Amino acid sequence: MPTCDMCGRESEKVIDAIVEGTMLNVCEPCSKFGRVIAIKKPDIEKIEPQPRVKTTIEIIESIIDDYSEKVKNAREKLNMKQIDLARQIAEKESTIHSIEIGKLKPTLKLARKLEQFLRINIIEKETEAAKKTLDFQDKNLTIGDLINVKKSK
Numbered sequence: 001m002p003t004c005d006m007c008g009r010e011s012e013k014v015i016d017a018i019v020e021g022t023m024l025n026v027c028e029p030c031s032k033f034g035r036v037i038a039i040k041k042p043d044i045e046k047i048e049p050q051p052r053v054k055t056t057i058e059i060i061e062s063i064i065d066d067y068s069e070k071v072k073n074a075r076e077k078l079n080m081k082q083i084d085l086a087r088q089i090a091e092k093e094s095t096i097h098s099i100e101i102g103k104l105k106p107t108l109k110l111a112r113k114l115e116q117f118l119r120i121n122i123i124e125k126e127t128e129a130a131k132k133t134l135d136f137q138d139k140n141l142t143i144g145d146l147i148n149v150k151k152s153k
């Protein structure tokens, strides 16, 4: 059975401790005396902070402001009436009319049909990159995990 370096008593369990700057093996009751620092060997691998950068690219599509003019001009170039264009892209004549007078902003789906059929460009694309930094630093790892400071009561 190991012996306590402080009181000399045999103890089932001795603790590696620094007592007044000297490394000693002390028993449980002695470890609670004065300034005894019990040494607990760190078995935790030190985790280096690894900030990870996540980049997400978002493409925002929107209809250009002068869509009505472009649609009208392209249709007229093809010598088509509003009803003809409407039939070609399976839309109502009133829809084409509203678009051409700027009363109705076409949906992206409809705008794509108009773009394809009339060979125009009325959708503008904006790219927005959002950077998100995620901090994975382990905040639970403290000096207290490496050195267990026994406080006297």
Ligand SMILES: [Zn+2]
Pocket: 004, 005, 006, 007, 008, 009, 026, 027, 028, 029, 030, 031
């Ligand atoms: Zn002791």
